Amino acid sequence: MAKNPAKDKKILRKGGWSAEEDEKLIAYISRYGIWNWNEIPKHAGLSRTGKSCRLRWLNYLRPGIKRGNITREEEEIIVKLHSILGNRWAAIAAKLPQRTDNEIKNYWKTRIQRRNRDFCSKIEPPAESEDKYYAAEVKPQKNNVSETDSSFPNSLSQLPETEESPDSTTYDHLPSF
DNA sequence: AAGACCATCAACCGCATTTAA
């Protein structure tokens, strides 16, 4: 033990992020970019793991991110991609550049999966009925948005062709890294 | 009105993969 551990090792914070922490992380990344997640919190004055900072940035602070109010069109895309890709949330998120894998995963688990399960437990579904059920479904939520929207994409061919470039357009204000 | 229950979402954890030394 060459070093004084109490001095060397700050207590790392866990749990929810404060506005002040958010500001620090945004300010640091805006100025210096992302170069090493493990080092960033030290230099940014944050008592967080690099992992925690990365997650916060990717899922919440990243510019151009859109949270909440997943549209029916987006939901349609998620359902279709999930049927193709399975639980590969990052791959699904790559097709919806403004959405994070975490959000899509949460959305799937809490809304879509539950709905499918409820449906299956109530009614014996005819083999191909899930799509019909899905299409006919109207979310029983208060903040229903555009329920009458009938402009679903009919196929994956209408998805944006953004295989691997989710955010390249949103970092304009940052240094290149 | 109040407590129980449920749904949602942010964040953590562990493991796998990739990269650098």
Added chain:
DNA sequence: CTTAAATGCGGTTGATGGTCT
């Protein structure tokens, strides 16, 4: 080539707010 560190991913948990009884 090997090993360790860094990063990425998916599953899971815990806090919170809303709804139900």
